[in-house]
Amino acid sequence: MAEAKHQKPKAAPAGDEGHSDHGDHGDYITHDTSIKSWLLSVDHKRIGIMYGITTALAFLVAGVFALLVRAELFMPGETIMTADTYNQMFSLHGIIMVFGFIIPAIPGFLGNFLLPIQLGAKDVAFPRLNLTSYYFYLIGVILIVVAMVVGSVDTGWTFYTPYSARTGPAVLFLTMAVFIAGFASIFTGLNFIVTIHKMRAPGLTWNRLPLFVWSIYATSIVQVLATPVLGITVLLLFLERLMGIGIFDPALGGDPILFQHFFWFYSHPAVYIMILPGFGIISELIGTFSRQRIFGYTAIALSSVAIAMLGFLVWGHHMFVSGQSAISSIIFSLITYLIGIPSGIKIFNWIATMYKGSVSFKTPMLYALSFLVLFTIGGVTGIMVGVLAVDIHLHDTYYVVGHFHYVMMGGTVIALLGGLHYWWPKITGRMYNERLAQIAAGLIFVGFNLTFFSQLVLGTRGMPRRYYDYIDEYTFLHQLSTVGSWVLGMGLFLVLGYMLVSMFRGEKASANPWHAATLEWTHTGRRPSPHNFHRTPLVTHGPYDYYLAGEVFGDGVGNGSPVGDTAPSEEARSH
Amino acid sequence: MANPTATATTHDASASQHHPPHLKHYFVSSEQQFDAAKLGMWLFLITEILLFSGMFVAYTVYRVWYPEVFTIGATELNPWLGGLNTLVLLGSSLTVALAIHAAQTDKRRTLVRYLVITVLLAGVFMVVKYFEYTHKFHLGIFPGAAFSYAEMSQPYVPIFFSIYFVMTGIHGVHVLIGMGVLSWLAWRAHKGHFGSEYYTPVELTGLYWHLVDIIWIFLFPLLYLI
Amino acid sequence: MKAQHGHHVTPKKTLIKVFAVLVVLTIVTALTAQLDLGGLDVPLALAIASTKAGLVVLFFMALKYDNKVNALVFALGVTFVAIFLTFTLFDTAFRGDLGNVGSETISDIERRESMLRDRAAGVPESTEGTASDPSIEGGEE
Numbered sequence: 001m002a003e004a005k006h007q008k009p010k011a012a013p014a015g016d017e018g019h020s021d022h023g024d025h026g027d028y029i030t031h032d033t034s035i036k037s038w039l040l041s042v043d044h045k046r047i048g049i050m051y052g053i054t055t056a057l058a059f060l061v062a063g064v065f066a067l068l069v070r071a072e073l074f075m076p077g078e079t080i081m082t083a084d085t086y087n088q089m090f091s092l093h094g095i096i097m098v099f100g101f102i103i104p105a106i107p108g109f110l111g112n113f114l115l116p117i118q119l120g121a122k123d124v125a126f127p128r129l130n131l132t133s134y135y136f137y138l139i140g141v142i143l144i145v146v147a148m149v150v151g152s153v154d155t156g157w158t159f160y161t162p163y164s165a166r167t168g169p170a171v172l173f174l175t176m177a178v179f180i181a182g183f184a185s186i187f188t189g190l191n192f193i194v195t196i197h198k199m200r201a202p203g204l205t206w207n208r209l210p211l212f213v214w215s216i217y218a219t220s221i222v223q224v225l226a227t228p229v230l231g232i233t234v235l236l237l238f239l240e241r242l243m244g245i246g247i248f249d250p251a252l253g254g255d256p257i258l259f260q261h262f263f264w265f266y267s268h269p270a271v272y273i274m275i276l277p278g279f280g281i282i283s284e285l286i287g288t289f290s291r292q293r294i295f296g297y298t299a300i301a302l303s304s305v306a307i308a309m310l311g312f313l314v315w316g317h318h319m320f321v322s323g324q325s326a327i328s329s330i331i332f333s334l335i336t337y338l339i340g341i342p343s344g345i346k347i348f349n350w351i352a353t354m355y356k357g358s359v360s361f362k363t364p365m366l367y368a369l370s371f372l373v374l375f376t377i378g379g380v381t382g383i384m385v386g387v388l389a390v391d392i393h394l395h396d397t398y399y400v401v402g403h404f405h406y407v408m409m410g411g412t413v414i415a416l417l418g419g420l421h422y423w424w425p426k427i428t429g430r431m432y433n434e435r436l437a438q439i440a441a442g443l444i445f446v447g448f449n450l451t452f453f454s455q456l457v458l459g460t461r462g463m464p465r466r467y468y469d470y471i472d473e474y475t476f477l478h479q480l481s482t483v484g485s486w487v488l489g490m491g492l493f494l495v496l497g498y499m500l501v502s503m504f505r506g507e508k509a510s511a512n513p514w515h516a517a518t519l520e521w522t523h524t525g526r527r528p529s530p531h532n533f534h535r536t537p538l539v540t541h542g543p544y545d546y547y548l549a550g551e552v553f554g555d556g557v558g559n560g561s562p563v564g565d566t567a568p569s570e571e572a573r574s575h
Numbered sequence: 576m577a578n579p580t581a582t583a584t585t586h587d588a589s590a591s592q593h594h595p596p597h598l599k600h601y602f603v604s605s606e607q608q609f610d611a612a613k614l615g616m617w618l619f620l621i622t623e624i625l626l627f628s629g630m631f632v633a634y635t636v637y638r639v640w641y642p643e644v645f646t647i648g649a650t651e652l653n654p655w656l657g658g659l660n661t662l663v664l665l666g667s668s669l670t671v672a673l674a675i676h677a678a679q680t681d682k683r684r685t686l687v688r689y690l691v692i693t694v695l696l697a698g699v700f701m702v703v704k705y706f707e708y709t710h711k712f713h714l715g716i717f718p719g720a721a722f723s724y725a726e727m728s729q730p731y732v733p734i735f736f737s738i739y740f741v742m743t744g745i746h747g748v749h750v751l752i753g754m755g756v757l758s759w760l761a762w763r764a765h766k767g768h769f770g771s772e773y774y775t776p777v778e779l780t781g782l783y784w785h786l787v788d789i790i791w792i793f794l795f796p797l798l799y800l801i
Numbered sequence: 802m803k804a805q806h807g808h809h810v811t812p813k814k815t816l817i818k819v820f821a822v823l824v825v826l827t828i829v830t831a832l833t834a835q836l837d838l839g840g841l842d843v844p845l846a847l848a849i850a851s852t853k854a855g856l857v858v859l860f861f862m863a864l865k866y867d868n869k870v871n872a873l874v875f876a877l878g879v880t881f882v883a884i885f886l887t888f889t890l891f892d893t894a895f896r897g898d899l900g901n902v903g904s905e906t907i908s909d910i911e912r913r914e915s916m917l918r919d920r921a922a923g924v925p926e927s928t929e930g931t932a933s934d935p936s937i938e939g940g941e942e
Contacts, residue, residue, distance in 0.1 A: 122601035125611040190618045197870060198611040225881050228622040232629030244720030245737035247633055252720060253731045258636060261889045262629055312884055316892065325895035328888070610868065617871045621878025628882040635886060636893045658831050662824060669820040672861045679810045785862045789854045796846035800834035
């Protein structure tokens with residue numbers, strides 16, 4: 001899918017000067033095209049794109065690992081790889097997907113690109129810190145690759161002790177990678193919180209913030225509060241391996257379950273770092289493509305913050321069968337149910353937004369609708385595994401694998417794909433092929449459900465996760481899942497293909513092809529200029545007042561100038 | 576809604592007229608830049624608090640499980656040295672606060688002096704720490720598996736010392752980082768970079784330094800006294 | 802007192818007074834630690850440490866005079882440390898709280914009940930034999 005993004009810089013031929021940026025030296029891509037101007041850029045848009053490229057590569061690599069894991073599971077017994085290779089494959093799939101892709105993807109890519117523009121600011125509050133964050137993330141990814149070369153990455157992405165304190169030396173590199181990538185995450189979150197608090201344009205009050213900004217705000221709070229605990233956890237694990245400090249090692253008197261508490265104090269909130277930005281994207285998409293003011297704006301905005309806070313109180317539901325005390329299991333289980341409330345509020349408000357709206361089924365909207373279906377399944381299965389007694393049966397089975405893929409992939413990745421299509425014209429200045437995009441969206445939806453619904457069924461029948469081999473009666477469902485993964489992969493590679501083509505051949509987009517009402521559409525050109533705006537915008541209406549956006553700004557005139565692209569966008573929209 | 580134009584120029588004009596050298600172009604005013612930096616620093620400080628919280632949680636959990644081990648372990652720590660270090664750090668907190676005061680009131684030479692004193696006090700802290708550590712290594716008190724102090728052969732005592740070494744070790748790293756930053760600031764202050772107009776780095780480093788002090792305020796009684 | 806930009810300037814006198822109180826509190830905590838106060842030792846030391854930390858935060862870090870949002874951030878950080886600690890203790894302080902539950906499984910109970918029912922129907926006087934069976938009493942500590 002998003003692998004396409006790494007071509008973006010090249011996508012702007014030198015002669016492709018946007019007329020949107022009159023009187024300047026081109027837009028944010030064309031004003032300086034040297035490699036150095038990219039690698040050392042403190043422009044939030046370019047950093048966003050660098051994040052996009054790197055996370056997309058991580059997604060590609062980890063996705064290929066997933067396809068290989070599924071291929072191995074096509075038949076019982078050894079199919080294409082040894083058990084040891086298999087252990088490393090699924091571990092690397094998890095580690096790279098979590099730390100290399102899904103945590104940084106939306107905040108790092110779309111968040112960086114859009115947040116300052118949506119706030120009417122020239123840049124984030126600390127641009128150099130922003131660039132530092134990218135390089136910390138990059139070092140983290142490189143260290144994961146080093147660990148891969150060192151070998152024996154077979155702990156799964158959770159690094160549970162005492163196994164992780166005993167297995168091969170790769171754990172040392174992985175803990176370092178996670179520690180450093182954690183700083184990247186903290187810096188991004190910190191930067192965004194300060195930016196949202198201090199850099200809003202005049203008139204942009206808290207209740208006029210786009211919901212994407214609200215969701216990034218909630219995400220950033222979690223990043224700042226939770227990530228340091230991951231830092232100390234992996235640091236202690238590192239020291240455990242290096243000098244056997246014994247805090248997590250039962251052989252030295254330590255407690256391995258304490259490691260799980262430490263780990264999940266970060267990693268459960270981290271699940272909300274992954275999904276909350278997706279919520280934000282979906283709010284934007286559903287508003288724009290229903291041409292309705294978002295129903296229950298305040299409820300959606302505050303439910304993001306509520307999820308961020310509640311998300312800290314439920315980590316123990318990963319540990320129901322770990323041997324933790326029964327009283328803590330009961331408390332964690334009860335609070336887990338509560339998470340369903342703010343999530344439900346969002347789903348109902350999105351559906352209410354579509355009610356009596358003029359819904360247009362463009363590709364981004366198709367992804368938004370897929371999201372509603374898939375995330376609801378993911379959420380409901382999540383409540384089920386939050387039930388103490390049920391979890392005893394389902395813990396560590398494919399049911400849990402299916403559940404979190406419905407949330408993470410069916411939620412976050414689908415939202416990211418929707419957002420990628422939605423903001424593609426703003427980022428590259430070109431449109432993609434709508435028909436191919438719709439076919440790809442369909443393939444992804446069907447492939448996804450084939451892959452993971454069969455896993456839900458497998459799980460209820462007792463197939464344990466992470467196993468290399470299985471008994472014959474699971475064969476059919478495993479094969480269904482593997483075939484599904486091929487369909488899913490086809491859909492994603494199709495996205496990669498037409499996105500690459502669109503960067504060179506795509507029709508030029510107008511400044512506001514979707515007639516949206518947030519600042520990145522109404523107040524910038526076809527592609528934003530290096531400092532986003534020539535004059536600080538004055539915000540006089542809400543982010544979803546489409547009737548105002550349409551009447552007042554027409555097709556998006558770019559910086560309030562009459563010289564902008566004022567041609568009717570019909571050809572862009574019909575494409 | 577009557578005039579929803581995109582051409583509002585509320586802040587730009589004033590910003591371009593009065594543009595002090597420290598003001599970054601993407602900020603509207605010095606005030607906005609200062610507030611942003613300070614909020615950013617406070618956010619960074621809570622990440623530090625949560626980083627240390629992991630150690631405090633480990634401490635509490637093991638103390639609840641094995642209270643006697645903590646009493647035994649603490650007898651090997653010298654409360655006089657710990658108390659001395661507490662006073663030294665409190666003193667350095669005072670001098671850094673006075674340094675900020677000097678910056679705010681444009682007393683540049685006083686600013687440099689206080690910053691240098693702060694670095695020196697931090698140095699005293701580290702020297703005391705060095706003697707504490709070497710004394711323990713001499714006795715065979717090492718973190719974790721390498722622990723070989725014959726007089727404390729009770730089970731779980733090594734865990735106490737692991738916690739001690741990790742907590743004071745991470746704290747010590749923070750002191751070293753603080754010394755580096757404070758020295759750099761002293762140099763910049765000597766060059767005349769700071770005054771009442773602009774002293775954000777001094778203020779932020781001061782906040783950091785106070786936090787390092789606060790961590791020690793908790794470490795001292797938890798490890799040395801009780 | 803205000804600096805050029807309206808920043809609060811904490812007077813020197815206040816800073817030195819706060820420092821003096823901090824020194825006194827350090828001495829107090831060192832002395833009280835020598836006494837044997839039984840269960841009060843730990844809470845007292847923590848209370849003194851918290852007071853000292855509070856003074857540093859309010860005056861040296863000037864949070865008392867600062868933007869409310871900075872105070873909110875700080876409060877948020879402390880709250881989440883408390884959450885981390887409390888919820889972890891929910892486990893570690895009560896670890897093994899299911900250890901005193903009988904080892905009898907549901908199918909054991911069903912088997913016993915059906916046995917009792919059979920006996921009630923057939924030979925009523927032999928029920929005491931089952932009661933002395935240790936596997937039914939449970940009570941594994």
